[in-house]
Amino acid sequence: MESTLPTKNWPDNNRISMGRESANLEGLNILLGVSGGVSAYKAVDLASKLTAAGANLKTIMTENACQLIMPKSFEAVTGEQVYTSIWSSSGDFKISHVNLVDWADMVVVAPATANIIGKVAGGICDDLLSTTLCVCWQKPALMAPAMNNNMWENPAVQRNVKAIQEAGFKLTGPQEGRLACGDVGAGRMTEPAEIIRDIEQIASQIKKKN
Numbered sequence: 313m314e315s316t317l318p319t320k321n322w323p324d325n326n327r328i329s330m331g332r333e334s335a336n337l338e339g340l341n342i343l344l345g346v347s348g349g350v351s352a353y354k355a356v357d358l359a360s361k362l363t364a365a366g367a368n369l370k371t372i373m374t375e376n377a378c379q380l381i382m383p384k385s386f387e388a389v390t391g392e393q394v395y396t397s398i399w400s401s402s403g404d405f406k407i408s409h410v411n412l413v414d415w416a417d418m419v420v421v422a423p424a425t426a427n428i429i430g431k432v433a434g435g436i437c438d439d440l441l442s443t444t445l446c447v448c449w450q451k452p453a454l455m456a457p458a459m460n461n462n463m464w465e466n467p468a469v470q471r472n473v474k475a476i477q478e479a480g481f482k483l484t485g486p487q488e489g490r491l492a493c494g495d496v497g498a499g500r501m502t503e504p505a506e507i508i509r510d511i512e513q514i515a516s517q518i519k520k521k522n
């Protein structure tokens with residue numbers, strides 16, 4: 313069945329190519345979404361490397377991600393508060409899902425669970441990350457799926473993956489290899505260094521456009 317999802321209009325009607333160009337990340341505002349996959353710990357390394365490269369990072373974690381890794385880890389490496397609830401307890405009442413998207417030059421979700429991919433595909437907004445991703449569809453957005461290989465190969469998950477790609481989300485990975493559960497197959501999150509190369513390619517197109 314053809315997806316009826318609208319397509320992003322950035323840039324050039326939804327086409328961010330993953331070519332070989334790259335840009336430095338100095339001053340780039342990156343909104344990092346972390347969902348509840350076992351590779352969430354690798355997202356701390358990603359956040360640390362992006363911050364070291366000069367990017368400004370704000371992080372949103374799902375409740376399930378917070379079961380696997382502490383928000384403090386991201387706060388420590390980014391020097392920024394981590395957002396975990398749509399009902400922010402922050403004193404900064406100006407921060408909401410909409411403001412976070414306005415602030416961002418691009419959005420990266422790593423790891424992206426089967427669940428968050430399904431929510432984005434279905435337009436479901438039941439927590440801060442899914443609501444933010446529903447707002448951000450006109451921004452450059454990159455997802456790094458990570459899950460068990462049977463989950464990844466599930467036809468429903470593949471339908472959702474296709475739907476988010478049609479909506480303009482770029483994907484990096486997943487890669488084949490040994491998974492946390494001990495199985496071998498497709499489902500490993502792309503390594504942070506490689507995700508950064510993908511981000512640099514997208515950043516080069518943002519800079520060219522501006």
Ligand SMILES: Cc1cc2nc3c(=O)[nH]c(=O)nc-3n(C[C@H](O)[C@H](O)[C@H](O)COP(=O)(O)O)c2cc1C
Pocket residue numbers: 346347348349350351374375376377423424425426427428458459460463
């Ligand atoms: C230890 C553990 C590891 C998990 N790893 C993954 C994973 O890598 N990918 C995935 O899609 N789900 C994984 N799950 C299941 C998700 O946490 C679950 O589907 C959850 O609803 C995802 O919620 P979120 O997308 O809101 O973070 C894992 C669960 C547990 C308990």
